[in-house]
Amino acid sequence: MQQNGEASRRIASISAHLHPPSTPMQGSTSLRWANCRAKGGAPGFKVAILGAAGGIGQPLALLMKMNPLVSVLHLYDVVNSPGVTADISHMDTGAVVRGFLGAPQLENALVGMDLVIIPAGVPRKPGMTRDDLFKINAGIVRTLCAGVAKCCPHAIVNLISNPVNSTVPIAAEVFKNAGIYDPKRLLGVTTLDVVRANTFVAEVLGIDPREVNVPVVGGHSGVTILPLLSQVKPPCSFTSEEIDYLTSRIQNGGTEVVEAKAGAGSATLSMAFAAAKFADACLRGLRGDAGIVECAFVASQVTELPFFASKVRLGRGGAEEIFPLGPLTEYERAGLDKAKEELAGSIEKGVYFIRKS
Ligand SMILES: NC(=O)c1ccc[n+]([C@@H]2O[C@H](COP(=O)([O-])OP(=O)(O)OC[C@H]3O[C@@H](n4cnc5c(N)ncnc54)[C@H](O)[C@@H]3O)[C@@H](O)[C@H]2O)c1
Numbered sequence: 001m002q003q004n005g006e007a008s009r010r011i012a013s014i015s016a017h018l019h020p021p022s023t024p025m026q027g028s029t030s031l032r033w034a035n036c037r038a039k040g041g042a043p044g045f046k047v048a049i050l051g052a053a054g055g056i057g058q059p060l061a062l063l064m065k066m067n068p069l070v071s072v073l074h075l076y077d078v079v080n081s082p083g084v085t086a087d088i089s090h091m092d093t094g095a096v097v098r099g100f101l102g103a104p105q106l107e108n109a110l111v112g113m114d115l116v117i118i119p120a121g122v123p124r125k126p127g128m129t130r131d132d133l134f135k136i137n138a139g140i141v142r143t144l145c146a147g148v149a150k151c152c153p154h155a156i157v158n159l160i161s162n163p164v165n166s167t168v169p170i171a172a173e174v175f176k177n178a179g180i181y182d183p184k185r186l187l188g189v190t191t192l193d194v195v196r197a198n199t200f201v202a203e204v205l206g207i208d209p210r211e212v213n214v215p216v217v218g219g220h221s222g223v224t225i226l227p228l229l230s231q232v233k234p235p236c237s238f239t240s241e242e243i244d245y246l247t248s249r250i251q252n253g254g255t256e257v258v259e260a261k262a263g264a265g266s267a268t269l270s271m272a273f274a275a276a277k278f279a280d281a282c283l284r285g286l287r288g289d290a291g292i293v294e295c296a297f298v299a300s301q302v303t304e305l306p307f308f309a310s311k312v313r314l315g316r317g318g319a320e321e322i323f324p325l326g327p328l329t330e331y332e333r334a335g336l337d338k339a340k341e342e343l344a345g346s347i348e349k350g351v352y353f354i355r356k357s
């Protein structure tokens with residue numbers, strides 16, 4: 001009798017959770033069960049992915065569901081998020097997954113988030129530059145960041161949508177207009193440049209890429225991607241032919257993938273890997289771990305430009321320290337001049353997009 005009573009009590013309690021007042025995507029049973037579990041308040045961080053049903057979004061959602069630092073994972077997109085959410089939510093890892101579909105659900109997706117990762121937007125096709133994406137992606141980033149400003153103004157934002165050199169300034173202007181701008185919490189994700197640089201340098205040196213660390217500074221497009229090959233760890237030297245080859249391969253890594261995919265998009269899997277690596281570093285920083293250093297495109301005084309990618313120390317407040325570039329070779333100084341010239345225009349374009357509207 002007592003056992004039956006206990007069983008009925010548990011079933012009644014579960015069924016009460018089957019129809020919570022404002023469940024996102026009411027159609028999915030798995031989401032309702034997830035909601036039920038979320039009430040337990042597992043320790044960890046709340047993470048939202050905006051653009052979660054896309055080429056990057058889906059594998060990134062998978063990787064974030066596997067991250068033990070994540071307790072709640074919100075998957076938002078304007079299409080297909082119910083299916084992705086149902087699928088990911090069956091993984092027997094700790095994070096509770098909830099899906100959100102379309103603009104009316106954006107705010108629910110964002111309330112209470114500690115980290116918001118944004119890969120929403122269109123990717124390149126062969127023959128396009130990242131700047132060709134500005135027309136569509138600028139507006140998408142503006143809308144999503146307005147949602148962040150309203151619903152989770154203290155969240156760390158990892159911005160992936162291209163052109164990063166312009167979308168980060170757009171986000172900064174949106175946050176300034178909302179009166180919540182904290183430059184330390186807005187980070188343009190350039191980790192894929194570092195991931196590629198580590199891989200290509202390791203190939204040349206004939207060592208394991210996991211042992212290599214190449215700082216890549218500047219921005220995330222063409223000549224603005226500036227690998228500092230003189231500062232590679234472990235310390236090593238390259239011939240001038242190797243430096244030309246590596247610099248060009250790293251700067252054109254994105255185009256290499258766009259051409260290989262022949263119209264089917266740009267890097268998604270390596271980007272999801274890079275984004276998950278960077279998000280994990282941000283979460284470890286939020287947790288208070290010491291010595292977390294990654295490259296990112298942030299508001300900066302390292303050069304005369306208002307934004308610049310360089311090594312940053314991640315902490316509870318986001319990018320708590322921005323490291324100077326260190327000694328550069330003549331080759332790198334020439335690269336820096338070219339990078340700054342292009343970056344200045346891209347930053348200005350992003351700022352103007354918001355100020356004119
Ligand atoms: N920073 C980097 O290193 C890097 C690397 C690779 C790709 N990217 C960029 O990431 C972006 C996404 O690439 P992808 O391959 O995943 O593209 P994709 O087209 O496969 O996916 C984009 C997703 O964004 C969604 N989306 C569109 N508008 C939206 C909105 N208003 N709100 C929410 N979601 C919206 C789409 O529905 C789609 O699911 C592109 O701009 C691409 O250039 C950046």
Ligand SMILES: O=C(O)C[C@H](O)C(=O)O
Binds near residue numbers: 130162253254255
């Ligand atoms: O190249 C692109 O358009 C996508 C991304 O920026 C990349 O570097 O792979």
